[in-house]
Amino acid sequence: MLYALCFLLFMIGLYCAVVKKNMVKIVIGIMVMEYAVNLFLIMLGYRAGGEAPIIDKGHLESANEFAKFVSSSVDPLPQALVLTAIVISLGSLALMISICIRTYEKYGTFDITEIRRLKG
Amino acid sequence: MAEKEKNSNGVKGMTVIVKTISSWVKVLIFLFGIYIILFGHLTPGGGFAGGVIVAGSYVLLMLAFGREFVEENLSLPVASRLDCLGAFLFALIAILGLALGGSFFVNFLYQKYLPGEALNLISAGTIPLSNIAIGLKVAASLFLVIFTLSICCKDFKPGTPVNGKE
Amino acid sequence: MSIPLPVFIAVPLVTAFLLPVFSGLGRKGKAVATVLANLVTVSLLVMAVASIGQFRVYEVGKWPIPLGINLVLDGLSSLLLLAISVVSAAAMLFSARYMEQYTAKAKFLCLFLLMVAGMNGVVLSGDIFNLFVFLEIASLASYALVGFGCEHEELEASFKYMVLGSIGSIFILFAVALVYGNTGSLNMAYISKAIQSSGLNAGLSFAMALFVVGFGLKAALVPFHAWLPDAHPSAPAPISAMLSGILIKTLGIYALARVVFNVFGVSVSMGWLLVALGLLSMVAGAFLAIGQGDFKRLLAYSSISQIGYVVLGIGLGGLIIARAGNSITAKELAWASLAILGGLFHLVNHAVYKSLLFLTSGSVQMSTGTRQLKQMGGLAEKLPFTRATCTVASASIVGIPPFSGFWSKLILVIAAIQAHFYWVAAIIVFVSLCTLIMYLKVQRYVFLGELPENLQQSKEAKNSMLVAMIFLACLCVLMGLLVLVPSLRSHILNPAVKVLTDGLEYSTKIINM
Numbered sequence: 001m002l003y004a005l006c007f008l009l010f011m012i013g014l015y016c017a018v019v020k021k022n023m024v025k026i027v028i029g030i031m032v033m034e035y036a037v038n039l040f041l042i043m044l045g046y047r048a049g050g051e052a053p054i055i056d057k058g059h060l061e062s063a064n065e066f067a068k069f070v071s072s073s074v075d076p077l078p079q080a081l082v083l084t085a086i087v088i089s090l091g092s093l094a095l096m097i098s099i100c101i102r103t104y105e106k107y108g109t110f111d112i113t114e115i116r117r118l119k120g
Numbered sequence: 121m122a123e124k125e126k127n128s129n130g131v132k133g134m135t136v137i138v139k140t141i142s143s144w145v146k147v148l149i150f151l152f153g154i155y156i157i158l159f160g161h162l163t164p165g166g167g168f169a170g171g172v173i174v175a176g177s178y179v180l181l182m183l184a185f186g187r188e189f190v191e192e193n194l195s196l197p198v199a200s201r202l203d204c205l206g207a208f209l210f211a212l213i214a215i216l217g218l219a220l221g222g223s224f225f226v227n228f229l230y231q232k233y234l235p236g237e238a239l240n241l242i243s244a245g246t247i248p249l250s251n252i253a254i255g256l257k258v259a260a261s262l263f264l265v266i267f268t269l270s271i272c273c274k275d276f277k278p279g280t281p282v283n284g285k286e
Numbered sequence: 287m288s289i290p291l292p293v294f295i296a297v298p299l300v301t302a303f304l305l306p307v308f309s310g311l312g313r314k315g316k317a318v319a320t321v322l323a324n325l326v327t328v329s330l331l332v333m334a335v336a337s338i339g340q341f342r343v344y345e346v347g348k349w350p351i352p353l354g355i356n357l358v359l360d361g362l363s364s365l366l367l368l369a370i371s372v373v374s375a376a377a378m379l380f381s382a383r384y385m386e387q388y389t390a391k392a393k394f395l396c397l398f399l400l401m402v403a404g405m406n407g408v409v410l411s412g413d414i415f416n417l418f419v420f421l422e423i424a425s426l427a428s429y430a431l432v433g434f435g436c437e438h439e440e441l442e443a444s445f446k447y448m449v450l451g452s453i454g455s456i457f458i459l460f461a462v463a464l465v466y467g468n469t470g471s472l473n474m475a476y477i478s479k480a481i482q483s484s485g486l487n488a489g490l491s492f493a494m495a496l497f498v499v500g501f502g503l504k505a506a507l508v509p510f511h512a513w514l515p516d517a518h519p520s521a522p523a524p525i526s527a528m529l530s531g532i533l534i535k536t537l538g539i540y541a542l543a544r545v546v547f548n549v550f551g552v553s554v555s556m557g558w559l560l561v562a563l564g565l566l567s568m569v570a571g572a573f574l575a576i577g578q579g580d581f582k583r584l585l586a587y588s589s590i591s592q593i594g595y596v597v598l599g600i601g602l603g604g605l606i607i608a609r610a611g612n613s614i615t616a617k618e619l620a621w622a623s624l625a626i627l628g629g630l631f632h633l634v635n636h637a638v639y640k641s642l643l644f645l646t647s648g649s650v651q652m653s654t655g656t657r658q659l660k661q662m663g664g665l666a667e668k669l670p671f672t673r674a675t676c677t678v679a680s681a682s683i684v685g686i687p688p689f690s691g692f693w694s695k696l697i698l699v700i701a702a703i704q705a706h707f708y709w710v711a712a713i714i715v716f717v718s719l720c721t722l723i724m725y726l727k728v729q730r731y732v733f734l735g736e737l738p739e740n741l742q743q744s745k746e747a748k749n750s751m752l753v754a755m756i757f758l759a760c761l762c763v764l765m766g767l768l769v770l771v772p773s774l775r776s777h778i779l780n781p782a783v784k785v786l787t788d789g790l791e792y793s794t795k796i797i798n799m
Contacts, residue, residue, distance in 0.1 A: 010460070017453060026449055033456050037463060044467040054164065057239060078466070081415055085459060087168055088422045092452055094265045095429055099448065101272050102433075103441045115442050118516045200306055207303040211296065217347070224292040225347040 002043060010036035023100045023110045034089040038082045045075030134184050142184035149177040157255035161244045167251040171258025178263050187270055199260045206257030213246055289333050291344040291357040294406045301326045302399035309392035316391050320382050323395040327378040331371040338364050339777045343796055352476055358412035361781025366409045366540055369637045373531045374402045379754040380645050381524040388435060401427040405536045414462055415472050421537050425451050428533055432521040443520035450513040454503030461496035464489050478549045478793035497545050505538020508567040511590050519582035523648020530589045531641030535633055543600055548792040552604035560601025567594030572720035581647050581657045592636045599629020599698050606705055621705045627783045628697035635690045635765055639682040642758040646676040649751055653744040664737035668744045671752050673733045675759040680725040682762045685718050690765035
């Protein structure tokens, strides 16, 4: 059920990136799509009733405690994947915004229907 | 505009209250960012999150004091060199793993020289060193990005060239 | 001699981090940076030639396979590594003189080496999320490089390329997330094993559809090609050569072939989908190219058409394998191998001659200052070397014997006829005729005819640019030997074909290493 809501967020971002005419709104649509995919990736690792996958002194006292920790913590691998994906989307966002700003200087508008020098 | 002329030394920026408080808070935020970077192998965070917080402290300074003040403090070529230094350190750790351990990125400190006890600051081998390198690189890069984006003035006419850009 | 695999990725990456230091040091700093970058690309070429035909798995950090990331060098990877290093060495040598027209040359070299490092990473990766990360590195570097000149058209083209490329990357990430959720592992060999034992459910089929859309956007297959005709002309000429020559093939076709053949296993519907996309790209690209008036835009549409050939060859091979199922006869395996050989050989050929064509268009643009065909003419006596190399490349791409393009198109036609797909063979021949028309148009408008007055002062290209173009032209002539000489074929091309026809045995080979 939650996965369907995640997919709905992805579709909203895709609609925004495809339909809108302002360059900044297109960039925001792409960012909403990225957030939706990151959310989906974190939700994949969830275990009902789990705890955060951070070791502290109490868990290392005996093998029993450790086994209980391993079987009740959520999956940490999707969290590492999402960290990488957030860094990548940050770099992509910085590049997109700087191209938007430079295009505004040259053309004077953010409207993509007026930025159509390349045709054919 | 009147508020800006009332400032004591004529530098652009915000009012006296904001400037005083932000110059104290900036140091605390910088220290907090360094804490997150150094303890990255024990608590959540690590290189990237700590680097973003350190860059954020400089953004606070930029908002309160104006861009020229921060440029005197940490100029563009210095930030660019720090950026390359951070990335180069990370690559150096990987190559040292090859030279001393037999494979790229091997945790050679943990396996051979300095195991340390678990859950202390000095443990887990090369991971804190990688965190420091990544933190340095991310802080310098984000600072450069936000600084370069802020060169575009708020009220310029499209088509006129802006000073200071290449 | 066994070079550790991460060296292919680490050497350009570390050099890319060192180069921006030179950007503030004046003319001597620029010269040192250029020499360093050229040394890196030439050494990558030497290393790629030294690792032909090996099969190696490298575990990064000595973590065993399901826990850690591994890098895999098999036949397909080594073929593509060779192509990447040849094209990048030639383009880097060309850009030593060409990029003097732009400012910030050290940053250009840094981004170029980042793109090469990203592509090497995509080709060598054995882990599907690692493939995504390197794909993003190469894509981000190419978005910045397309808009490098910061003029009106370049920024517009770069924005269009970036929006569509980002949407493609997000689709790929979504598909990787679905695959992880359904199989529980990120390593390609382990994913393949899990899919073989449990079969395809709805989530995995949706993931495969998302992979086709995402990699199709990167490869500019026809419904997703809208960014290519704007991005390739606006980029500086060595970057157009890299983009059209090797980036769309590595990020799009290699990744698609690896995921479809080795991880999921090719099915009948997927084979028909690849064949349909290939045919659509061939025909649409050829028709749209004939009416173009801009030199580089015509070359860009012609790229779309030639990528259709490659996808058609690979799809035809996959379709034959999938239709036969588990009881495949030796004859059908030979047909499939021939089709895939035609597709992969066409990929390598196209990398060489399309990058040569873009480099000659850059030389023409540097001499005359324009890209419009109608404003040029009669440049044959002013630019003799450019004219000779452009003619060699055009003859290759049209398919005139004994140049390399003839052999790959012949193999594709023979494979189509042998497998009883006669209409496909007819379409291949028809599109070759359209390619002939468009390149005759190029030759007539650019080199023959009368020299207009404003172009009387045009001069030939300088030394380093000439060396790069002549190197690629010699390769165009000699590449036919790759298929005719049996020992070269069995060392270089056949391992690559075997990787794709073996398909799902990739996983057993890696797990048992």
